Amino acid sequence: MASSPPQQQPPPPFAAQNLTAQGPVQVPPGSGAGALPGAFANLQISRGAAPPPGAPRGLTPQQAPPAFAARPGPPPAAARPAFPGSPPAPPFVRAPTAATSASPPFGGQPGLVSQPLPPFGGPPGAASQPPPSFGVPPGVVSQAPPPFGGPPAAVSQAPPPFGGPPATASQAPSPFVGHTVAASQAAPFGGPLVAGSHPPPFGGPPVAGSQPAVPPRPTFPGHSGPMAAAAAWTQPTPPSFGAPQQPPPPFGSRPVGQPPFATQSAPVAQQLPFMGPPRANAPAFGPPSWQAQGAGSGAMQPPMRMPGIPGSMQPNTLGPPGTPTIPYSPHAGTQVSTPSKIDPNQIPRPMPESSVIIYETRQGGQATIPPAASSEFIVKDTGNCSPRLMRCTVNQIPCTGDLLTTSGMPLALMVQPFSLPHPSEEPIQLVDFGEMGPIRCSRCKAYINPFMKFVDQGRHFICNLCGFRNDTPRDYMCNLGPDGRRRDADDRPELSRGTVEFVATKEFLVRDPMPAVYFFLIDVSMNAIQTGATAAACSAIAQAISDLPEGPRTMVGIATFDSAIHFYSLKRAQQQPLMLIVPDVQDVYTPLQTDLILPVSECRENLEQLLESIPNMFENNRVADSAFGAAMKAGFLAMKSTGGKLLVFQSVLPSLGVGSLSAREAEGRANITTGDKEAHKLLQPVDNTLKTMALEFAEYQVCVDVFLTTQSYVDIASISVVPQTTGGRVYYYYPFSALSDPAKLFNDLRWNISRPQGFEAVMRVRCSQGLQVQDYFGNFCKRVPTDIDLPAIDSDKTVMVTFKHDDKLPENVECGFQCALLYTTVYGQRRIRVINLSLSCTNLLANLFRCADLETQFACFLKQAANGIPTSPLPRIRDEATNTCINILQSYRKHCASVTSSGQLILPEALKLLPLYTLALVKSVGLRTDGRLDDHSYWISLVSSISVVLAVPLVFPRLIPIHDLISRDDDDSLVPSPLMLNSENVQEDGIYLLENGEDGLIYLGNMVNPATLEQIFGVSSLAALPVQLALDQFDNELSRKVNEVVNEIRRQRCSYLRLRLCRRGEPSGDFFRSFLIEDKAPGVFSYVEFLVHVHRQIQSKMT
């Protein structure tokens, strides 16, 4: 980076004429003159009495957080539900075996911060002080290590000389453990500690409140969702999670004090030997009974044969895509077009798997094959990392690039470094090497891990990634046992666990670890006010601030904007908040105030008062313009010295000031059906303005999340660049409904700030010689080829890392991967999370197919497709997706299948659902030709950081009948087994929920029993159903069950499903039916036809 030296640039002096005066309000032109005066009645307006120039705006010494030792312990669980990484556990316990005692929170280890730290070294990312990249200067080292004997990379940043105290390990920061101190005594969230000493990871108490509907926090990625509930202040006593079940209260009309979500603790605990806290006992979506569950199964799985598919197709069976032979009718009912010789009942489909798998990551010195991401499993880390944290597209690594190419499969890792563990899993251990810092390979800087081999009675160790023979530091020596392992290996997490966390020494700091800063920006332009979006945002923030991390290091700030930006000074000393207006939206600055961002403890009352006032203050605002870009920039300037999270609530197309946008396509034509070959360009950002801004934000560790509460086109393609570059995400509420969306907005915000997360992070993935990292995909900023910068990283974010061969890998040696994530916890500790995976290498194609990971591969294809959409025409993207599938299956057919099967379509067992998922991808919202521009852009932005476990459902949703929930007794899971996605399963007298992790479409047939309607919706006829759906709970069993199912799904998905009613004969009904993947659709194959097409393509390639 060639940026100027890091300096805190004081904002421009606060020009007097830009300020409104105390007393009678002078409203700058264009800022809603007509509306404001009355609305401001309860505000004082400051003339910008600026503090002395140069006054620090961040933490002053007086404001600096007290040493942790002085901190009070965590608040009672009841008062402070589930905050990941809550304060402090006692600092390091020496014995690693302390693992079973108190478990420090994510980011625990408070004592560290009170150690002397290097002075503030200027903003990270500046040229002279690049963010610490694990001791290797960015740009100096590529994936390949320097030549043997070469100069040590970056001497000045090398780890400190050895000789420090021996490593001590303490129980580690489970990212998801709540309150440490209480961990071993009380469940952080009021729930019982079923798993003995481990507090349940999330499981945040659903708290009832004023919001109509609120999901619980996720307890478990993909299986148990997040989301807790509403108004914390109205609900001081969270219900136990896992406590004997109370009947679930209605969603929306839940009595205060009752959990919105049902959990099934008792029965579950009986079923699961390892089970502690409650979990979803619903079968995970699509768990693969089709994939070998047995860890390490070495036997070749039999391929899937498709006897029904003839060797040569009758030429007239079906036409190519684009020429459907059977016209698609959304109302076709059970009509499914199938070639006569194929039995639709024999084609591969996902089968629900109800049993929980106990998965050991290594057995007998070898990596085991992980269970499918969508299945329910409990990981025992026996050397390799949990597959939740990092998993590979193939579980054996091809020795050569040629073999990989032949297979047609991708070689990539999906890394989700903060993914939620299963409640019964051991927390990640924290290791403190003291001043010595973590042991690293002196050549490639890889961190010590279980695969580094100690030799010469322990005096040397050989790096598993680069092969370098290192001297063992004197204080780290230990004799080897008869098995060649160090005798202390089992007692040292860094030598026995796939994932550990190291305390970062000062070499990893360029400044004091940043505080947790949250700055809220709220659109108050006319549209936002009138649609209720502003009120919803204020309400959501007011409720969510009680979920911010506790402690003096948590700081907040707030501003509103229309055609001007309004800051607020929230000092407690003032009786009322002060408003400070910045009217210049081209050359933005911030008021020179020290109190725009304050510790939350100092301004909570004023902030709450302000949030309550804002909707009224701007009630009559007639300013339609919205200076989104300028407001972001101003918010950024206010938090530039610290970094932090900028949460923006935006309701209209940004129309004014820096970064303003235009409706690139009139709303009515805002779709890509127009046949324009350049249509995909509308999915690219309009220019570089916002990207440039985002790069600057990232450099100063500011992460932006954008909540789009809108009823019109807002150009997500342009806006999404900011969150994508800064580690944030877009939330999209379209068309915004003041009736049903506030609950989702609140829950999304609450989860955003309360999920496990870290700040000012840098991530690098290293791998064994022979491979190199090709690229990273996800929401981050990349300045050097080897590292990615993440101003924020959280439990939902996944980064895809692709690899290529640069040499041969030896077959008898394992190939290692190591992800190192340097980050700051929400409590200000600097940590390095190191995630290791070591896999066998193979020269046999059959092994690659046997060990293929379907869902991980599919997530890879999904991301690649989304990545290509803005730059390629959609038909090409669809063809590429289809061809990828065909190439993989053809490789298997050609090289692995027996000769006798020439006339059959043969699918490798591990990948037998690849055609189905590929077809679902081709039919997905993102790859469809119809649809609104913003829908496509949102889909692309969502996929960018999506996890493996949510990738499949996004395109291959779950279809659940809800009209007959009571009569089902064949299945004891909360969520019934999903139906196959075809119209045969959708009856006209039924009601169905189709969910993809984001949306829940509730489909009503035309002949639904009025009594059923009455029970679920409280109306007796279809005509009486409201347009906006808020699912209430009524006093009957069916209604309770429906609410239970919806809540359980929200929990499993870590996402508050947005419910929409879909009716037959309306566009909404057609939209619903477009997700019936197995059906034929205009221009797109049915599932059976697609299999035939794939088969035919394979045959033609074979000849």
Ligand SMILES: [Zn+2]
């Ligand atoms: Zn090395």
